Amino acid sequence: MLTPILALALSSPPPPPVDPQTAAIALVQDARLSADVQKLASFGTRHTLSDTASPDRGIGAARDWIKAELEKCAGAETPRLTVAFEEFDAPKSLRLPAGGRIVNVLATLPGSMKEAADRRYYIVAHYDSRNGDPMDAAGDAPGANDNASGTAVVLECARVLSTLGLDSAVVFLLTAGEEQGLIGASYHAAQAAGRGEKIMGVLNNDIVGDPSDPYNATNRFYAVRIFSEGIPRNPSAAALASIRLSASESDSPSRQLARFVESVGAQHENILPNTLLVFRPDRFLRGGDHLAFNDNGFAAVRFTVLREHFDRQHVNVETKDTLPYGDLPRYTDSSYMARIAKLNLATIMNLANAPRPPADVRIVSKDLGNETLLRWTASPEPDVIGYEVLYRPTSETAWPGELVRDAGRATELTLKISKDDHFFGVRAYDRKGYRSPVAFAGTAKE
Numbered sequence: 001m002l003t004p005i006l007a008l009a010l011s012s013p014p015p016p017p018v019d020p021q022t023a024a025i026a027l028v029q030d031a032r033l034s035a036d037v038q039k040l041a042s043f044g045t046r047h048t049l050s051d052t053a054s055p056d057r058g059i060g061a062a063r064d065w066i067k068a069e070l071e072k073c074a075g076a077e078t079p080r081l082t083v084a085f086e087e088f089d090a091p092k093s094l095r096l097p098a099g100g101r102i103v104n105v106l107a108t109l110p111g112s113m114k115e116a117a118d119r120r121y122y123i124v125a126h127y128d129s130r131n132g133d134p135m136d137a138a139g140d141a142p143g144a145n146d147n148a149s150g151t152a153v154v155l156e157c158a159r160v161l162s163t164l165g166l167d168s169a170v171v172f173l174l175t176a177g178e179e180q181g182l183i184g185a186s187y188h189a190a191q192a193a194g195r196g197e198k199i200m201g202v203l204n205n206d207i208v209g210d211p212s213d214p215y216n217a218t219n220r221f222y223a224v225r226i227f228s229e230g231i232p233r234n235p236s237a238a239a240l241a242s243i244r245l246s247a248s249e250s251d252s253p254s255r256q257l258a259r260f261v262e263s264v265g266a267q268h269e270n271i272l273p274n275t276l277l278v279f280r281p282d283r284f285l286r287g288g289d290h291l292a293f294n295d296n297g298f299a300a301v302r303f304t305v306l307r308e309h310f311d312r313q314h315v316n317v318e319t320k321d322t323l324p325y326g327d328l329p330r331y332t333d334s335s336y337m338a339r340i341a342k343l344n345l346a347t348i349m350n351l352a353n354a355p356r357p358p359a360d361v362r363i364v365s366k367d368l369g370n371e372t373l374l375r376w377t378a379s380p381e382p383d384v385i386g387y388e389v390l391y392r393p394t395s396e397t398a399w400p401g402e403l404v405r406d407a408g409r410a411t412e413l414t415l416k417i418s419k420d421d422h423f424f425g426v427r428a429y430d431r432k433g434y435r436s437p438v439a440f441a442g443t444a445k446e
């Protein structure tokens, strides 16, 4: 007869829990998303240097409204969500020639598990806007797709998630100064890094409102591009040498996060948008707030529509040669934004309830041989009941679902396949079946 411990090790890991996310997803309301986009566009402009005194025009009125919407989610009796402005004086820069007061809006939902509450997962969007002239602080800049859509997605996620209890903390961050050079996000990420905060994953929603095809007016793409960096912008010589040795240029924490989002999407087919992973930090000539988090050492990805209309982005609202220009609410699609909100929700629920990825995952490579010995450090979280080793040929870009070996509670595993020809990673799973993102295996002597 098996001893209980051995029996546990031989049982297969629980399947991923899909039902709680299905229930949360059902709470997303298309009508709230379209109403939010209309409201944000109604402030005329949300340019970072626009009016802050008017009650109904400019960035000041917009941020007051965003803060009030988040406060509605906080709960009157025992507020679970804390809402605040994050204000600072930004120094002079190219698109901020006299410097300026920047105000982010921040809401934090604390984690409910003591051992996991230090981990923070972010849903981010910039709420500022611009027109054809990045310095025009007075002219109309409705910024419906860029980026009232992302702001609406963050607000809708806050409405739904603030009613749930998640193991880890979730932060809803609406930034200003993005169009002037990622100023709000850079400040926030640098401050958080300085405080040693454990930001484990950032989902940046920027241009997530208009799924239409620029070449065919009746065609819509219910899909989303997910951009992720491979190699950090300024790696140390030692970090670069390590990336080269293990050939981990496509296995950064941001890439694992992107693959994680894709795997969540696959659990809810026909509800969530199709995911297209793009292995690049961002589109050419453009950037976004996720890069500010990357540059401060945090895993972060960007969600963006599949095809962009450049006659509706960073342009003045006008008619030229009988053609309409402008980033207007009528081009956004509430059912598409709802899908994006649902993808954020399902991903964050998985991330914030799952264990942290195992630490010190390494291939033990002190001897030549045709087998692979992997080791890692046990998770400190009490609900972890095992680990899975994933592997793939070095020429594959995704972790194939079938190349998974259960290690049970052990913190090492030997596979009868060559370490020279495969990439390896390890993830932790808990008793409910939540799986962490994959931690990529480097190499070590023991």
Ligand SMILES: [Zn+2]
Pocket: 126, 146, 147, 178, 206, 207
């Ligand atoms: Zn944008």
